[in-house]
Amino acid sequence: xxxxxxxxxxxxxxxxxxxxxxxxxxxxxxxxxxxxxxxxxxxxxxxxxxxxxxxxxxxxxxxxxxxxxxxxxxxxxxxxxxxxxxxxxxxxxxxxxxxxxxxxxxxxxxxxxxxxxxxxxxxxxxxxxxxxxxxx
Amino acid sequence: xxxxxxxxxxxxxxxxxxxxxxxxxxxxxxxxxxxxxxxxxxxxxxxxxxxxxxxxxxxxxxxxxxxxxxxxxxxxxxxxxxxxxxxxxxxxxxxxxxxxxxxxxxxxxxxxxxxxxxxxxxxxxxxxxxxxxxxxxxxxxxxxxxxxxxxxxxxxxxxxxxxxxxxxxxxxxxxxx
Numbered sequence: 001x002x003x004x005x006x007x008x009x010x011x012x013x014x015x016x017x018x019x020x021x022x023x024x025x026x027x028x029x030x031x032x033x034x035x036x037x038x039x040x041x042x043x044x045x046x047x048x049x050x051x052x053x054x055x056x057x058x059x060x061x062x063x064x065x066x067x068x069x070x071x072x073x074x075x076x077x078x079x080x081x082x083x084x085x086x087x088x089x090x091x092x093x094x095x096x097x098x099x100x101x102x103x104x105x106x107x108x109x110x111x112x113x114x115x116x117x118x119x120x121x122x123x124x125x126x127x128x129x130x131x132x133x134x135x136x
Numbered sequence: 137x138x139x140x141x142x143x144x145x146x147x148x149x150x151x152x153x154x155x156x157x158x159x160x161x162x163x164x165x166x167x168x169x170x171x172x173x174x175x176x177x178x179x180x181x182x183x184x185x186x187x188x189x190x191x192x193x194x195x196x197x198x199x200x201x202x203x204x205x206x207x208x209x210x211x212x213x214x215x216x217x218x219x220x221x222x223x224x225x226x227x228x229x230x231x232x233x234x235x236x237x238x239x240x241x242x243x244x245x246x247x248x249x250x251x252x253x254x255x256x257x258x259x260x261x262x263x264x265x266x267x268x269x270x271x272x273x274x275x276x277x278x279x280x281x282x283x284x285x286x287x288x289x290x291x292x293x294x295x296x297x298x299x300x301x302x303x304x305x306x307x308x309x310x311x312x313x
Contacts, residue, residue: 043168043273043274044273044274046165046166056238056264057264057273060263060264060268061268064268083171084171084172085171085172085268085269085270085271086168086170086171086271086273087168087169087170087171087271088171089168
């Protein structure tokens with residue numbers, strides 16, 4: 001009984017795989033597409049990735065990426081293709097360049113300023129303590 | 137002096153933050169600046185809506201200042217924009233070419249028949265391939281293309297009266313001279 005069930009399951013699976021095949025004909029490319037499209041923004045619904053989005057444009061772009069990959073384009077070339085059309089905004093990880101320098105280094109600059117201010121305040125308080133004893 | 141500084145610095149920082157946030161209220165996150173502005177308009181040939189056997193070629197537009205308006209019959213904002221395009225068609229400096237994006241010819245023709253044709257020519261992009269090359273992500277979008285075929289301006293969303301008179305028309309006039 002169990003064996004029959006397993007065989008049936010496998011058969012069902014095989015039949016399903018047969019139907020689904022045209023969508024995912026090359027597992028390597030599908031894996032690459034999946035990994036890449038998680039890093040890309042869908043411009044129609046900006047808070048979802050190209051992998052999640054059901055917008056028609058996202059579908060077209062996934063199709064286009066498949067074609068480019070079949071042509072032998074590397075991941076970097078595909079991302080460059082999209083950035084050339086939609087700008088750096090399509091990337092969830094913005095590149096480091098002049099335009100994004102503030103974005104990348106601003107928080108560290110603020111952290112440094114904060115640390116400096118904290119240092120000054122603590123030093124002053126330490127000095128006060130020595131002179132006047134404890135002070136609220 | 138020191139006391140006022142202690143009081144003023146946080147206040148100034150707070151006001152700067154408020155300034156940024158206030159500006160943010162008026163920014164449309166859907167308006168993503170196109171990297172194509174200042175670059176050559178992607179070349180394409182596409183069948184004409186009126187006569188699918190004939191093809192429009194961007195190479196034929198060299199030496200002309202023209203507007204490429206991407207639209208579709210299924211796009212609600214395009215219908216809102218349509219009267220503005222009809223008005224623009226009356227201005228002699230303006231040459232608007234329509235790109236019918238991911239649409240069927242019959243439905244596009246029905247819209248044109250019902251509302252009028254503001255375009256010099258309408259090209260069709262049934263599978264959206266040209267749209268991808270132009271970085272189209274939300275119709276309507278309009279590109280101003282100069283005599284050398286360089287994209288000089290991109291309007292995302294319907295052309296408003298303000299955008300037309302303050303940006304597009306002066307730009308087209310300047311490019312023509």
